[in-house]
Amino acid sequence: MAKPPLSMKPTGWFQVAWSDEIGVGDVHTMKYFDQEMIAWRAESGQLTVMNAYCEHLGAHLGFGGTVVGEVLQCPFHGWQWSREGRNVCIPYEDRPNRGRRIKTYPVTECNQSVYIWHDMDGRAPFFDAPNVFGSFEGDSNVDAYYPQQRLFRQGLELHPQYVLENGVDFAHFKYVHETPIVPVFTRHDFTEPVSFVDFTITFEGDDGQKIEDVDSGVEAINGGLGIAVTKSWGMVDNRTISAITPVDEFTSDVRFMVYIGRPTGRAAEGDPARAETKARAFGEEVIRQFTQDVHIWAHQRYSDPPALASSEQQGFTAIRAWAMQFYPDGGGGSAAELAAAHERRSS
Numbered sequence: 001m002a003k004p005p006l007s008m009k010p011t012g013w014f015q016v017a018w019s020d021e022i023g024v025g026d027v028h029t030m031k032y033f034d035q036e037m038i039a040w041r042a043e044s045g046q047l048t049v050m051n052a053y054c055e056h057l058g059a060h061l062g063f064g065g066t067v068v069g070e071v072l073q074c075p076f077h078g079w080q081w082s083r084e085g086r087n088v089c090i091p092y093e094d095r096p097n098r099g100r101r102i103k104t105y106p107v108t109e110c111n112q113s114v115y116i117w118h119d120m121d122g123r124a125p126f127f128d129a130p131n132v133f134g135s136f137e138g139d140s141n142v143d144a145y146y147p148q149q150r151l152f153r154q155g156l157e158l159h160p161q162y163v164l165e166n167g168v169d170f171a172h173f174k175y176v177h178e179t180p181i182v183p184v185f186t187r188h189d190f191t192e193p194v195s196f197v198d199f200t201i202t203f204e205g206d207d208g209q210k211i212e213d214v215d216s217g218v219e220a221i222n223g224g225l226g227i228a229v230t231k232s233w234g235m236v237d238n239r240t241i242s243a244i245t246p247v248d249e250f251t252s253d254v255r256f257m258v259y260i261g262r263p264t265g266r267a268a269e270g271d272p273a274r275a276e277t278k279a280r281a282f283g284e285e286v287i288r289q290f291t292q293d294v295h296i297w298a299h300q301r302y303s304d305p306p307a308l309a310s311s312e313q314q315g316f317t318a319i320r321a322w323a324m325q326f327y328p329d330g331g332g333g334s335a336a337e338l339a340a341a342h343e344r345r346s347s
């Protein structure tokens with residue numbers, strides 16, 4: 001694989017697990033951003049994500065560590081660590097070691113997912129993770145949808161930015177997803193760390209139709225590089241979440257989730273079992289379409305500067321300038337400065 005010339009340690013919210021993988025008292029091990037990490041759920045239900053190694057003599061807390069009420073106990077010598085990563089008990093001493101601390105990550109649970117805030121400089125979160133049922137205007141009710149369907153692909157050689165660039169890449173829909181006609185973007189808003197992309201798209205009909213006559217589309221919200229949520233309109237009601245998390249310098253884990261809307265009105269009077277089977281099949285189809293993208297991303301090489309068609313110039317320039325704010329070496333500047341810097345690099 002060509003190592004992407006983009007940092008694999010970007011800033012933002014990234015999915016590290018699903019909430020239902022970590023019950024009360026569970027200690028879950030994982031590796032992201034080149035770090036061994038653990039997630040553990042205290043008796044109160046609170047979830048902590050921290051680096052995996054005990055600050056005492058370096059035992060891996062994911063191998064035999066136990067949750068005791070609201071703290072985590074190391075399997076090696078019984079030292080106990082709080083949700084803030086502080087040592088709160090050395091069982092054979094009068095007082096804990098107040099100086100040592102295990103690195104913990106800001107964590108939030110949303111979209112049935114566990115997200116951590118990753119930032120090389122230790123800055124606090126400066127945007128919220130998008131909520132697939134809360135961030136869009138209007139309705140927002142998980143009960144109106146069938147259960148979440150999932151895809152999990154580990155250790156793929158791809159960078160999170162590839163996935164986001166789909167949001168400005170109108171031309172790929174026809175070739176990768178076999179849409180009858182090329183979609184058209186109606187909104188590109190890259191002014192904030194949370195960006196918005198809307199487009200008109202159809203999967204029905206033939207190539208004789210005009211995009212102006214199409215009455216369906218997708219709204220997407222990108223919460224940094226790690227999480228994107230979408231909502232459809234004018235077609236089978238679906239919501240999706242894609243979450244890409246770097247594992248090391250070369251690979252990322254890919255998670256994709258879809259919710260299909262339950263029937264409403266007259267349609268709700270039909271056979272519920274049949275409706276659910278149909279919905280599941282549609283969800284599988286949405287996942288299949290996402291895997292068509294994954295197949296491209298997992299083998300692509302980041303092209304910089306890319307050979308863009310003139311109609312692609314604006315969207316790609318905007319999203320690449322926006323993306324730079326999340327890189328440890330690219331950030332800090334205004335969107336305009338970032339765009340100018342990008343221009344210079346591309347010329």
Ligand code: FES
Nearest residue numbers: 054056057074077
């Ligand atoms: S290594 Fe964890 S208590 Fe000793």
Ligand SMILES: [Fe+2]
Nearest residue numbers: 166172176293
């Ligand atoms: Fe795509």
